[in-house]
Amino acid sequence: MEKLIERIIYASRWLMFPVYIGLSLGFILLTLKFFQQIIFVIPKILMMSESGLVLVVLSLIDISLVGGLLVMVMFSGYENFISKMEIKTDKKKLGWMGTMDVNSIKNKVASSIVAISSVHSLRLFMDAEKISNDQIMWCVLIHLTFVISAFGMACIDKMSKRGYS
Template sequence: MEKFIETMMYRSRWLLAPIYLGLSLALFALCIMFFREMFHLLWDIGTIKETDMVLLILGLIDLAMVGGLLVMVMMSGYENFVSQLDIAEDEEKLGWLGKMDSSSLKAKIAASIVAISSIHLLKIFMGATNYSNDHLMWYVIIHMTFVVSAFAMGYLDKLTKH
C-alpha cells in the first residue's frame, strides 16, 4: 500500500504540466496586449505628448518584464517539479535552463517583482497629479515592502546555504 501511495504522489507531479501550459497561454495573451499598446503608441505618435509616450513605453517595458517572469516560472517550474525538457542538441538552449533550482527561482521572481513594481511606481510618479498624497504614500510603502521582502529572502537564502 505504501509503495502505491508513493508512486501515485510522485506521478501526480504531472498535474502541474497543464498549469505550466496555461502560463504559456497567459504569455500569448500578454503578447497580444503588448502589440495592442504598441499599435496605440505608433498610431498616436504625431499627437501624443512626451510624458504620455514615456508612460506608454514604461507600460511596454512592464509587459516585457512580466513576460520574462512568466517564461522563467513556466520553464524552471516545469523542469524543477515535473520533468526535464528534452531539447534537441541543434536547438538553441537558454543559458539558465536546468541550472535554476527553486531557491534561485524564488530570488529571481522577487527581483523581477521589485523591478516591475519600480516601473509601475515610476509611471505613477510621472502622472502624480492624478493621485492624492495618501495614494502615493501607499504605493511607496507597498513598493518598499517588495524591496524589503526580496532582500530578506535573499539574506535568509544566503544564511541557509552556509
C-alpha cells in the first residue's frame, strides 16, 4: 500500500505540466503585447517627447523582465519538479538549465520582482506630476517591501548554506 501511495504522489508531479503550458501561453501573450507597443509607437516616434519615449522604453523593459521571469520559472520549474529536459547537443542549451535549485529560483524570482518593481516605480516617477502623492507613497512602500523581502530571503539562503539552520 505504501509503494502505491508513493507512486501516486510521485506521478502527481505531472499535474504541474498544464501550469507550465499556461505560463508558455502567457509568455506568448506577453510577446504579442511587446510588439503591439512597438507597432503603436513607430508612427508616433517623431512627435513623442523624450520623456514619452523613455516611458515606452521602460514599458518594454518591464515586459522583457516579466518575460525573462516567466522563462526562468517555466524551465527551472519543469526541470525541478517534472522531468529533466533532454536538449540535443547540437542545439544551444541555456547555461543555467539544470543548475538552479528551488532556493536559487526563489532568489532569482525575488530579484526579478524587485527589478520589475523598480521599473514600475521609475515609470511612475517619470509621470509624477500626474500622480497623487498617496499613489507615489504606496508605490515606494510596496517597492521597499519587495526589496526587504528579497534581501531577507537572500540572507536566509546564505545562512542555510553556511549551516545556521
